[in-house]
């Protein structure tokens with residue numbers, strides 16, 4: 338096993354020997370073993386097609402939506418295998434935010450935030466819902482901006498606001514972990530900066546795993562970083578260490594812009 | 598060199614302008630050709646049919662031959678209307694919708710969920726074939742299944758089944774196409790919240806595609822509402838208002854046919870046709886409105 342795999346005490350996630358293939362011979366993630374630190378931002382970097390999204394989606398089993406997917410190995414969430422949980426329970430604990438903001442188009446801002454409860458048929462009182470919606474929107478810094486239009490559809494919001502709405506929707510469950518797949522790649526620099534500030538704020542309460550193509554973003558906000566190449570986890574270390582003194586020549590090549 | 602280029606450019610823009618004009622002319626002519634039949638039909642129907650359209654037209658049943666003959670002899674308006682046809686048409690379309698809408702939306706969802714799979718392709722082809730089956734053949738099928746098999750006589754139910762079969766392929770395809778147009782990202786958003794699959798479809802996808810589905814449904818209704826041949830074989834017709842689906846029932850297109858065969862009732866042909874066309878046009882306009890809203 339790789340010497341550079343971080344040793345983490347009481348990890349929130351513990352990935353062991355994870356292998357994922359699309360169909361019989363299209364391997365996308367090869368034997369990844371890694372622990373993820375609580376209340377920290379862990380970045381996943383690597384060139385296009387190296388398996389970042391596949392790895393990320395495996396953590397809340399979203400990759401199972403694809404046909405013919407083959408998975409071996411295990412992922413523990415607080416010591417419990419995610420394969421022993423229902424996907425409903427798992428995804429309550431591990432939320433996800435996507436590359437493009439994807440609020441539900443037919444729902445109001447309010448309904449979007451509470452959608453996780455409503456769509457799953459949870460019976461909450463109006464007051465409980467109000468409290469969840471308000472605190473989730475507060476946490477993403479959107480409450481002041483939208484408090485007068487909670488019952489309007491979210492389509493008048495800017496891309497950055499919509500993405501924060503989607504983060505609020507994920508936060509409504511008070512998850513342990515939030516998975517983010519290039520959450521700012523469709524946004525302008527100003528909205529990106531706001532989301533980055535937000536993530537740094539959020540890590541006090543949550544654990545964030547962030548796929549990013551943007552190396553300076555990883556350097557700015559992540560605590561630990563993974564570098565993947567051709568499905569392998571080549572290097573996993575403190576972000577500072579990786580950026581200043583990468584252990585593997587492939588990591589160095591990527592970080593210095595030789596490929597990717 | 599320089600001037601040559603400029604000349605070439607000048608010729609180019611000249612040619613482009615002429616091409617634009619030519620295209621514009623062709624478009625105008627083609628639009629005219631497309632519009633003129635419907636305009637002529639509408640004109641004819643309005644001129645010939647408007648006199649008969651009054652309250653009685655909507656609330657009374659068709660006159661009998663003697664009444665019609667008397668009125669014609671005295672040069673009066675025909676007494677009565679098409680209330681039996683309107684109620685029958687509404688009844689049969691309603692029953693056909695109850696049968697066809699849930700079934701075809703389910704099949705549409707199934708096709709959407711199984712893109713590229715062989716059995717889905719097979720069902721899709723069968724749907725296309727069904728759309729090509731002449732309506733009179735569907736009438737015969739409904740006759741055998743329902744008239745002979747279930748109601749043991751002509752019935753509104755048999756007519757409804759024939760119409761429902763005609764509606765199926767239209768709604769199936771529009772459901773599938775509508776769902777395919779929705780971004781996959783909203784499905785993922787639902788899945789990421791741990792929402793079970795069937796609920797994602799029912800509570801996220803269907804509402805998001807609601808106007809698309811609605812459009813398909815309205816168009817399919819407007820497609821079958823004027824069908825005559827399958828109804829002749831299944832529901833036969835009735836001179837009275839009938840709301841019992843196991844009994845023979847009238848329908849507007851059936852009445853048009855009956856009026857046409859009675860020399861004294863020709864005026865009612867025009868007004869009933871005007872009514873039917875107006876109804877279909879209205880449905881189409883509503884469908885168009887809804888689908889514009891969707892896009």
Ligand SMILES: Nc1ncnc2c1ncn2[C@@H]1O[C@H](COP(=O)(O)OP(=O)(O)OP(=O)(O)O)[C@@H](O)[C@H]1O
Pocket residue numbers: 359363364365383384385386387388389390391392403
């Ligand atoms: N649904 C799928 N079916 C088949 N192969 C897939 C599928 N999704 C991804 N792959 C393949 O798996 C490999 C890893 O893909 P993945 O999307 O995880 O890469 P990525 O690192 O996220 O790339 P990017 O930076 O472009 O988003 C790629 O070779 C890709 O072609």
Ligand SMILES: [Mg+2]
Pocket residue numbers: 389390391518
């Ligand atoms: Mg990706």
